[in-house]
Amino acid sequence: MDDPSRNQNLSFPIGRRQVLAAGLAGLVVVSLPRRVLARPSLEEAINTFTGGAEVLDGRVRLELPPLVENGNAVGITIAAESPMTAADHVRRIGVFNEKNPEANVVVFQLGPRCGRAEVSTRIRLATSQVVVAVAEMSDGSFWSSRASAIVTLAACIEDLS
Template structure:
């Protein structure tokens, strides 16, 4: 006769109940690991994020027009435009444009994927900046070359407040 976890004899058998508790405990433990604060996880440095985007290719300065204000009052929404000098043909076009930072919680802010049908190699967006920092724009071309531009931005009212040490 199976003993049940409830007194009325209609409940779940005790062996099955213990197995369910073990699975539940393991699931809760896994969820805690996934939801750990971002400060507990390692943030890649700016240089590591740039190397990851470039994939070992040499990075050349130039070909990018990077428009971001040098002084912003509020880091919650900083407008930025990146335009790359490219004819955007099937033989010569921009594959990706990436924006990277040195002090936000994530070093890679955004990567745009383009192709010859994009028409223009230009993107515009708004960024959240944790504090005054350097922002780097990279463009990967169809021939595998990577071009860069960078800008220093002074932020008077920070966004993304976390432990930035």
């Protein structure tokens, strides 16, 4: 049998009800403003990639079909004008989109050993939109190219509002 006087000698800083209340408090969902949860705009995504530096047009070629039948697998090729030497090369190429659930598509890390600054991949497009490729050069400059695509069968559709 338990001795009731034995339990009185134990001291707990908080009681059982306080522990339960603290546990339930952890289940409370914090409601964040819609702006915090919203997808960044195309310009905001590019600014994050460049750190706010100026992006110039040219030196980058983005090949994207102007009419896409199925947005689930759209082939793109990005090429940047660069000799790809130790002194003058492409560091990164970022691809961004206007209307997919995520503004960032992919970032390729390059260096002088790549031989040429050209990458190809397939991306998903939620709907007809603009795609932008931005290349960061070894001198810290940023160059870009834009292309539009009309998508007849959309992919990765979520709430795009």
